[in-house]
Amino acid sequence: MTEKNRTTLDRREFLATSTAATGAFVLGFWLPPNARAAVPHGASWYEDPANREINAWIVIDPDDTVTIRIAQTELGQGVWTSNAMMVCEELACDWDTVKLEYASANRDFREAAPEWTLPVPGEGAYDRDGGGAPEFRDRSYVNGIPDSLYRRMRTNAAASVRDGRYYLQLAGAEARERLLLAAASELSVPVNELAVKDGVITHAASGRTLSYGQVAARAAETPHPNPEAINIKPPSEWTLMGTEQHNRDVPMKVTGETMYGIDVRLPGMKWAAVRSCPVYGGDIQSFDFDAVRERPGVVSAHQLPIPNPELIRGRVFGGGVAIVADHWHQAKAAIDAMPIEWDIPAHLANRNTAGMHTELVAALDAPGTVRVDEGDVDAVLAKADRVIEATYSTPYLPRARMEPGNATVLVTDERVDIWIGDQSPQETRHSAAVITGIPEENVYVHLCHLGGGYGRNGNGPQAEHAITIANENRGTPIHMLWSREEDFVGTTYRAMGVARLRAALDDDGWPLAIDVRTAMQGDGFGPTSSFNNVARYHAPNYRFSNHTTDFHVPVGTRRGIGQAAHEFYRESFIDELAHAAGKDPYLYRRELVARSNLPHKDDLVRALDLAAEMSDWGTPLPEGLARAIALEERGADVEGTVTISAVVHTVSITRDGRVKLERVDMAHDKGFGLVNPLSVKKQLEGQIVWFYNDAMLQKNTVADGRIVENNYDRFPVARIHESPPEINIQFFETNHWLKGLGHDRATSVQSAIGDAIFQITGKRYRDLPFGQHDLSWG
Amino acid sequence: MALDLTINGAAHSVDADPETPLLWVIRDYVGLTGTKFSCGMAQCGACTVHVDGQPVRSCTFPASAAVGKAITTIEGVSDDGSHPVQVAWKELDAPQCGYCQSGMIMATLALLERTPEPTDADIDAAVTNICRCGTYHRIRAAIHRAAQLIKAEA
Numbered sequence: 001m002t003e004k005n006r007t008t009l010d011r012r013e014f015l016a017t018s019t020a021a022t023g024a025f026v027l028g029f030w031l032p033p034n035a036r037a038a039v040p041h042g043a044s045w046y047e048d049p050a051n052r053e054i055n056a057w058i059v060i061d062p063d064d065t066v067t068i069r070i071a072q073t074e075l076g077q078g079v080w081t082s083n084a085m086m087v088c089e090e091l092a093c094d095w096d097t098v099k100l101e102y103a104s105a106n107r108d109f110r111e112a113a114p115e116w117t118l119p120v121p122g123e124g125a126y127d128r129d130g131g132g133a134p135e136f137r138d139r140s141y142v143n144g145i146p147d148s149l150y151r152r153m154r155t156n157a158a159a160s161v162r163d164g165r166y167y168l169q170l171a172g173a174e175a176r177e178r179l180l181l182a183a184a185s186e187l188s189v190p191v192n193e194l195a196v197k198d199g200v201i202t203h204a205a206s207g208r209t210l211s212y213g214q215v216a217a218r219a220a221e222t223p224h225p226n227p228e229a230i231n232i233k234p235p236s237e238w239t240l241m242g243t244e245q246h247n248r249d250v251p252m253k254v255t256g257e258t259m260y261g262i263d264v265r266l267p268g269m270k271w272a273a274v275r276s277c278p279v280y281g282g283d284i285q286s287f288d289f290d291a292v293r294e295r296p297g298v299v300s301a302h303q304l305p306i307p308n309p310e311l312i313r314g315r316v317f318g319g320g321v322a323i324v325a326d327h328w329h330q331a332k333a334a335i336d337a338m339p340i341e342w343d344i345p346a347h348l349a350n351r352n353t354a355g356m357h358t359e360l361v362a363a364l365d366a367p368g369t370v371r372v373d374e375g376d377v378d379a380v381l382a383k384a385d386r387v388i389e390a391t392y393s394t395p396y397l398p399r400a401r402m403e404p405g406n407a408t409v410l411v412t413d414e415r416v417d418i419w420i421g422d423q424s425p426q427e428t429r430h431s432a433a434v435i436t437g438i439p440e441e442n443v444y445v446h447l448c449h450l451g452g453g454y455g456r457n458g459n460g461p462q463a464e465h466a467i468t469i470a471n472e473n474r475g476t477p478i479h480m481l482w483s484r485e486e487d488f489v490g491t492t493y494r495a496m497g498v499a500r501l502r503a504a505l506d507d508d509g510w511p512l513a514i515d516v517r518t519a520m521q522g523d524g525f526g527p528t529s530s531f532n533n534v535a536r537y538h539a540p541n542y543r544f545s546n547h548t549t550d551f552h553v554p555v556g557t558r559r560g561i562g563q564a565a566h567e568f569y570r571e572s573f574i575d576e577l578a579h580a581a582g583k584d585p586y587l588y589r590r591e592l593v594a595r596s597n598l599p600h601k602d603d604l605v606r607a608l609d610l611a612a613e614m615s616d617w618g619t620p621l622p623e624g625l626a627r628a629i630a631l632e633e634r635g636a637d638v639e640g641t642v643t644i645s646a647v648v649h650t651v652s653i654t655r656d657g658r659v660k661l662e663r664v665d666m667a668h669d670k671g672f673g674l675v676n677p678l679s680v681k682k683q684l685e686g687q688i689v690w691f692y693n694d695a696m697l698q699k700n701t702v703a704d705g706r707i708v709e710n711n712y713d714r715f716p717v718a719r720i721h722e723s724p725p726e727i728n729i730q731f732f733e734t735n736h737w738l739k740g741l742g743h744d745r746a747t748s749v750q751s752a753i754g755d756a757i758f759q760i761t762g763k764r765y766r767d768l769p770f771g772q773h774d775l776s777w778g
Numbered sequence: 779m780a781l782d783l784t785i786n787g788a789a790h791s792v793d794a795d796p797e798t799p800l801l802w803v804i805r806d807y808v809g810l811t812g813t814k815f816s817c818g819m820a821q822c823g824a825c826t827v828h829v830d831g832q833p834v835r836s837c838t839f840p841a842s843a844a845v846g847k848a849i850t851t852i853e854g855v856s857d858d859g860s861h862p863v864q865v866a867w868k869e870l871d872a873p874q875c876g877y878c879q880s881g882m883i884m885a886t887l888a889l890l891e892r893t894p895e896p897t898d899a900d901i902d903a904a905v906t907n908i909c910r911c912g913t914y915h916r917i918r919a920a921i922h923r924a925a926q927l928i929k930a931e932a
Contacts, residue, residue: 076876247873250868250873253879255858255859256810260814262815296795329799329802329806399910402908402910404816451875452875452910453875454910484819682916686911687912689909711817711821712819712821718912719902719908723912724915725898
């Protein structure tokens, strides 16, 4: 059986099963007319697959329609477009007419990756002509990763291009070469006499042409004779990659036609609202469904156990209850009215932010994990004439994506179908199998666009909740939707943290020793970032240690992870040292980077120089304005992929304490090439606002064991008047492949605003967000 | 009880409680899903629609209050994404995840209706919706561009 037929059979299985279960699905899926138009042509979950598959990524119809399958999730970062550009570059088809659809996560489970997608071409991070240095990380408890059909379906770590570029280019090249072989056979000419452009194959000698559609059927049956020999184009030969392309899904995002998970509608579908214990680790003691069961539309109630931590990377959320109703607002009103008693462990019921902060600070003086220890930091600090010490702190922070957690699930005795916007469909597929007992090969995850992601869409149990409820309502599609307030309970948080930095300075103000201690809860992400291996700002004696606590708030991979907090600590402290030394913060940084042993230090210096030049660094500013500079890097401490940026922020503060980011000048590493520079700019612009939020506005606190701020009234998000009016971005060439740039750029907003506050008001605050302080002056 | 509503020029008779927020009537009873739910408390503006030309946050607006009035949603802005505001949005490639953009566009339409050539301060005052992706830089440019396009059409 060919792969193509197997896919088709799956489709028929679905229809037959659903009809048997509900008697309603005689026409297959039903979607609102606007939604049908919105879903990109050929999406596997609403119409039959096209029929001329060349390989798992590429389908070509006889009418020349080229469909590229996207195996990761579009959440605003542009992967829908950039992944397709990488395939299309090699395929040599017409970019303007190519169609996109999500790949099948079910098929990903059933099939292994083609052998030719496994070896990475070239020599790694410094080989311009190669595939770079992907960093697939095995999750041994997640079946099928990393060598299942579509390799890496997760969308995380700003790694989609870094990890996927080489095999997406290979996929396009493999298909192109087979299409050419098929054409050569058709025309009875040597393949090397053929040329191809925009999906049209030309034999120049005879003037004959064939379109891809005309040879697709033959190509589908033509194996590649030597797939190990397929080459990918180096950046010097790119014609589509490296150009600014509008994101392909923007047209449907201005008409309301985009299909997000929340927009899925199925015949016979019921809605579920959920209430989870607001204290993580707590559970339901009792609930009184009788009090609300007669309300309009209400169907049933379901107790939700504490979600199995093994399915959500060990995180412990609370137990809860769901109400199913005809409409969501009915379910929501019923659950709001239903009496619920919680069983909250006593040791969690009195946790609060102040106590947790005290624990973190205490942890700094307890034994930790020493990551770097060069020279004799303690001895130098003990005898130094001048020691600068600063303790910084950062709060819990959620993603607060705008689309609340949701999933639509239909469980029958044979299979599970899940419609969801999900940054890790392979893990969701596994969860469904464990919760329902239905084999994973019969789980279908139908990907939708996500209304914001910012880190595995919360890592929380949105899918697990929906699957659990649907499993108790087999045969009925259940659309589970969290309220905004539940989304704040169901999400994971960036760990709150503290850091104490100490430096001994010599008579000229240069560091003799730097001691960095950071503390966050033990399962926090990115504990080693920004300080590990080699001091970014050189000191002959350098020590870095991590210290941990045990808190109950589940933490996860929020945009920026630990690096965002750590770069706030590092860059703030360097500013403090520069001021103490009486030196220019730009030149102070430049000198200390130049003195360092960082393998990427030359590029760090170039970034600083370019940002300073762009910003007119050193020219006078009116009263109430200040400039501050900072470095951002991931990977500068070791050989390999890296992403480097330096940013100058120009900040104004009114006398009554209103802060505005007036201008941002960013010098950004281009590496060997950006796939879609427009998409990169948009990501950088967005992250400036993201980290402005972190710097000025946002924190989550804990009281009585529960997260306090749970909607946009108490958890503010910057609005358009807070967006900087001037953003300048320049890319500079470097000789490495990039590590990624979708989540840890513009962290500099934090330290820069902090230093601008100091320059303008004379006040130094070291705890985020700054907006909680009186910033008035004069 | 039946609520008689006019949405994008079409009459709908909806069997829903009169206090049902207009958002849910639009999304779940009528099936127009371009209008989004996010906060449920009129904070973010993702649910912005027009009622008799005025922008309202439909998540807290009772459906009964819209009876007899003209309701416009993102689906009613144009048949094919050709309204100058939509064209400007596409030119600037403004959306990222896109979830807030229906509301942004509806807020912008209301602004341009009464202030055809808005200043930055006008925009700050009128388009107070939340975008978590931080697309404001392009949204502001797109609003100015839309004003140009509308003026050129006139």
